[in-house]
Amino acid sequence: MTQTEPRLTSLSHGGGCGCKIAPGVLSRLLAQAPALPVPPELLVGTATADDAAVWRLNDTQALVATTDFFMPIVDDPRDFGRIAATNAISDVYAMGGRPIMALALVGMPVKVLSETTIASILAGGAEVCASAGIPIAGGHTIDSVEPIYGLVVLGLVHPDQIKTNAGARPGDALVLGKPLGVGVLSAALKAGDLDAQGYGRMIDTVTRLNTPGAALAALPGVHAMTDVTGFGLGGHGLEMARGAGCDVEIRWPRVPLLAGARDLAEAGRVTGASGRNWESYGAEIVLPDGFAHVDRALLTDPQTSGGLLVACAPEAVDQVLDIFKAQGFSGAATVGRVLDPTDQPVLRIV
Structure with a gap:
């Protein structure tokens, strides 16, 4: 340039x-x-x-x-x-x-x-x-x-072997392939507040192809998949809940974050899309008492080229994590579970 x-x-x-x-x-x-x-x-x-x-x-x-x-x-x-x-x-x-x-x-x-x-x-x-x-x-x-x-x-x-976002079953575990925080880091970059190390971390995650998807789809224990992108983990997790007709639970302390993302969010480096996401679907998310505003911003943070969110039988979790890690996704983690069917599915954060 x-x-x-x-x-x-x-x-x-x-x-x-x-x-x-x-x-x-x-x-x-x-x-x-x-x-x-x-x-x-x-x-x-x-x-x-x-x-x-x-x-x-x-x-x-x-x-x-x-x-x-x-x-x-x-x-x-x-x-x-x-x-x-x-x-x-x-x-x-x-x-x-x-x-x-x-x-x-x-x-x-x-x-x-x-x-x-x-x-x-x-x-x-x-x-x-x-x-x-x-x-x-x-x-x-x-x-x-x-x-x-x-x-x-x-x-x-x-x-x-087609995996939609609507095939999750009660009792399934949820595995997330990439850490959250891309939107926060991109907001910091635009404001001139992202250092070289932070930029490198962001580029590494957003240019990593989600190649495990094909191998994961071949596993009988994998029931649903989606990628977490512009609507954030909150929005795409909620789509999975609606598709399955079940509540979905996210165990927030287990959700991986990009290094520095929380500090930057606390400093106000969040995107406007995060707020728009919450306004659109926040009524269908149940938050625990005392859930910090910064955590809500990270839950709704728009992910560019985000990770796969996989719903699988509990006995398949180790296989799923092994496939992720064999293809370079060392930060993949089990972040939640699918609950029982309900007339009005919600996303529950615990």
């Missing part, structure tokens, strides 16, 4: 998955959409707000289709491309699939950013796709006021 160019984050009103429309607003918008016929080949659609759509091709293959894009969460163009691509590919892994190819979605202020900067963003995305073993087979570009980058990603999964 040349010295005359503005910081990437200065060109966007929000960054990463913190750009998402608040879940409450999104629900109201989708409720107004016309009902369309659902063909039998569509195995996963919009009904449970899942991570991707899934279309049955034959008895042994189903196509996973997803898209994700956002404005810059960091100023380094290559890192921005890497983060956006990692985040987009994650949805295929969250369904238990393996990615096969991607299409690039590119919106750039071409009169503000140099071709060198834009090319670096695209190169970062291509680097991650190469790591995932997939080509970028095409895409679409526009001249945009704010920088936008992301991917359409296609993958394959066996129809019997």
